[in-house]
Amino acid sequence: MQERPEDDSADLAIHLDEVGHEVAGRPVLSGLTLYSTARRIGVVGRNGSGKSTLARLLAGLIAPSSGNIRIGGHDIFRDRRAALATVGILFQNPEHQIIFPRVSEEIAFGLRQQGLDKHAAAARAEAVLHSFDKLHWKDAPISALSQGQKHLVCMMAVLAMRPRLLILDEPYAGLDIPTRRQLARYLRRVNTRSLHISHEPSDLEDCKELFWLDRGRIVAQGTPAEVLPRFTAEMIRLGDLDDIADLAG
Numbered sequence: 001m002q003e004r005p006e007d008d009s010a011d012l013a014i015h016l017d018e019v020g021h022e023v024a025g026r027p028v029l030s031g032l033t034l035y036s037t038a039r040r041i042g043v044v045g046r047n048g049s050g051k052s053t054l055a056r057l058l059a060g061l062i063a064p065s066s067g068n069i070r071i072g073g074h075d076i077f078r079d080r081r082a083a084l085a086t087v088g089i090l091f092q093n094p095e096h097q098i099i100f101p102r103v104s105e106e107i108a109f110g111l112r113q114q115g116l117d118k119h120a121a122a123a124r125a126e127a128v129l130h131s132f133d134k135l136h137w138k139d140a141p142i143s144a145l146s147q148g149q150k151h152l153v154c155m156m157a158v159l160a161m162r163p164r165l166l167i168l169d170e171p172y173a174g175l176d177i178p179t180r181r182q183l184a185r186y187l188r189r190v191n192t193r194s195l196h197i198s199h200e201p202s203d204l205e206d207c208k209e210l211f212w213l214d215r216g217r218i219v220a221q222g223t224p225a226e227v228l229p230r231f232t233a234e235m236i237r238l239g240d241l242d243d244i245a246d247l248a249g
């Protein structure tokens, strides 16, 4: 995959201004205000803290109930063209992403949405498969792939669209250590600007800027060295409580 230069983040600021999101009248996110131009941003939070909802908002898949979200100055929910050109999202569960039965169709789909014609989309899909040494997967039925391989198909499909910002929503959930390491290596290699969401502190150690989300609010921000030890200590403290009800999120 083509690598991007290190310094293209400044024009792609992520700006949330008093963002709130309600589901069935219940606040899931409240008063989120953040601004970041960091190349690798992390969001850490426990189960149910609102991380996936934030990921969907940032990808423009849902609209905030209140407040404003701008990525590179674009309202990513209203401006679908800007969204398709700017943001890619890798979901926690490949089944939430995959639509087509075969690998090359799945990769070509997003490219067609971006406006590439059939030939150009097929050619780009092949180029991406080739760059990951997976051209032999081209006609493979996705149902025959392992969970880790499905994750890789989703990663290739998103990266084929050349997003300027990649939202990673717990991309390694449920994967074994070798598969996690391989996917993380692919992501490092493409070096796309990213916002990585996880409840697992070790996933986020190399982020430049980190936000801690708790009960739908940002409760701390800083470098991983500043935020992660406090987050870990709090998670251990909560885990040591006797009341399991608290763990339901």
Ligand SMILES: Nc1ncnc2c1ncn2[C@@H]1O[C@H](COP(=O)(O)OP(=O)(O)OP(=O)(O)O)[C@@H](O)[C@H]1O
Binding pocket: 023, 028, 045, 046, 047, 048, 049, 050, 051, 052, 053, 054, 199, 249
């Ligand atoms: N569409 C929805 N319908 C009902 N409740 C929802 C919906 N979306 C989010 N919620 C609720 O909002 C809260 C936050 O959910 P969200 O999935 O964003 O959290 P999360 O931090 O990603 O959790 P996890 O780490 O468990 O994936 C949860 O209580 C969840 O039940």
